Amino acid sequence: MADRIEVQWCTRCGARFTSYEVAGATCCPQCGCSGVPCSTKQDMVIEVNWHELRVLGIWASNFAQKLGAEGCRGAAGKVLGGCGAVSGAAGRLPR
Secondary structure (H helix, E strand, C coil): CCCCCEEEECCCCCCEEEHHHHCCCCCCCCCCCCCCCEEHHHCCCCCCCHHHHHHHHHHHHHHHHHHHHHHHHCHHHHHHCCCHHHHHHHHHCCC
16 A cells, blocks of 8 residues: 655645645635645744744734635635634644
8 A cells, every 4th residue: 555645735624635635626625725725845843932833823813803704805815715724723733
């Protein structure tokens, strides 16, 4: 059996996919997010303090809230996956 080689993942739900699983897909096969997926080639490990990460998360959440529903459907929202990327990333952080 061949190894599973993931090529991208969804910014909203965090699901990871192989090229076969997303061939021809126009959105995330798991949650339907139409935002730009992350390439696994750009994954990296970084060192960050928990407090720094918390501050960044709070800032991003506040920014997404200020964009509001209309802003999330615009250009910024397209990149952010309808602002679901912010809540998705925050939701994957351990409590």
